Amino acid sequence: MMSAHPGLSQFLERIVRRSELKQAEKSAVLSLSSRPLQLRQNAGIIRPGDKTDEATLVAKGLVGRFDSRRNGDRQLTAVYIPGDMCDLHSVPVPQAGWGLVALSPCTILKIPHAEIRKAALDFPALSYAFWRDTIVDGSILSKWVSNLGRREAKPRLAHFLCEMGMRFETVDLGSRTDFTLDMSQAQLAEVIGVTAVHLNRTLQELRSEGLITSQQRRIEVSDWEALCRLAEFDPTYLLLARQVPRLP
Amino acid sequence: MMSAHPGLSQFLERIVRRSELKQAEKSAVLSLSSRPLQLRQNAGIIRPGDKTDEATLVAKGLVGRFDSRRNGDRQLTAVYIPGDMCDLHSVPVPQAGWGLVALSPCTILKIPHAEIRKAALDFPALSYAFWRDTIVDGSILSKWVSNLGRREAKPRLAHFLCEMGMRFETVDLGSRTDFTLDMSQAQLAEVIGVTAVHLNRTLQELRSEGLITSQQRRIEVSDWEALCRLAEFDPTYLLLARQVPRLP
DNA sequence: CGTACCGTTGACGGTGTTCAACGTAGGTGG
């Protein structure tokens, strides 16, 4: 077997973090064939409405999922980091309603749906694991609906920083209190659901209150506890703890 | 075989609408054992953080999924109608981060996770169909993130009415322009992400602009096209069209 | 007949938007 692309190992680690897999199942994941691509910042990956027969795995950089309006406004509905499969959804549902864009310079792996389906068919535990992985995505979305609906800009931003801190720490790309979030303030605003102007002011508030310091794109959280309190952040929705039930 | 509860048939119809199933697979769904429950309005079904070993199927009425804040504010992150399985998620991930509440008087069916897992194990196509069903849920959430983040109250409400109209029509509980949405304005406000006071004013705007009429809890859409235009509503995200790929 | 829930209204204040402008850093071509 050709040695797997490191991106596949990252993906496997992500899966295994939440689902117990046997050796054969792990090998099946590592032997998925993949087509690496380098992308410039703001490069489009999937346009809204596109039909695709490949899934997208992030190996390096940040990828955003977005929904756009007629007037050109865009809302980012997910931010993917290395090891994340952006559109595992597209395997059972190949017609995307959303778009994918490289938020920073990126390396991605394109993996044929057919391969993933075959793996899911050969190993029910994998099918189950992919299902569970999809639920993590939904769980994060659900939390974001709640944040957008009921919180003001400051706690919303705080919550996003907490979330990204935890996720980067989990994949060893920094610690929860010190990580690089390689996206512009305009892109951040598209996540938080405010204008770029207001995001800038909100970020300044967090800085002036001594919760974080940020220069360039590096975020240092000076007071993690206070940030979590402001955000009412409770990481259980990220489903980082491995859950029990496995297919027999 | 004992004759199945009608709720199970509704669920099967929902699944079959999006995934092609063979006879044996259909029977497996219909023979899931279920425990019916009658619920009063506002009765809690799952409290946030609860662990459960049963999934919840709506047979009659409306069920809401919510996330709540320390100050008591609540955001509804999903509204389920008859035929929907509220927490198919809970099968692979039994620890819920959210709560479920009866938005109206309800009949629900409790179905043991073990049964669903067994069905998924026996029939990979079912596992795949459940996965796909979970994605529908996520797709709706994704659209809601976009609505909450980028739209004002009026188009947001319009979008929700369009969505519910389509969904009720799909399950034959009315037409997209004439249906009963059995929830209070306060509950609606918890969906739209505004206060009850503002929701009331927004509803009046829709009425005074001749887009809808509503008395009691019955919604009549006077101008479907205009409502869709205001909402920028495009129903593809509901995944009502059956998608092709099936496990071989 | 009281109570509880629900829809409705008015006045006021705050959060976030809009529009316009400016500063800086990095990159490119003359």
Added chain:
DNA sequence: CCACCTACGTTGAACACCGTCAACGGTACG
């Protein structure tokens, strides 16, 4: 090497949407 350009962060002022608080009327129900 400097002029120019573009992307990005930053600031100010006016305004709009929406939240808050408080109150009132109708209806169902015990």
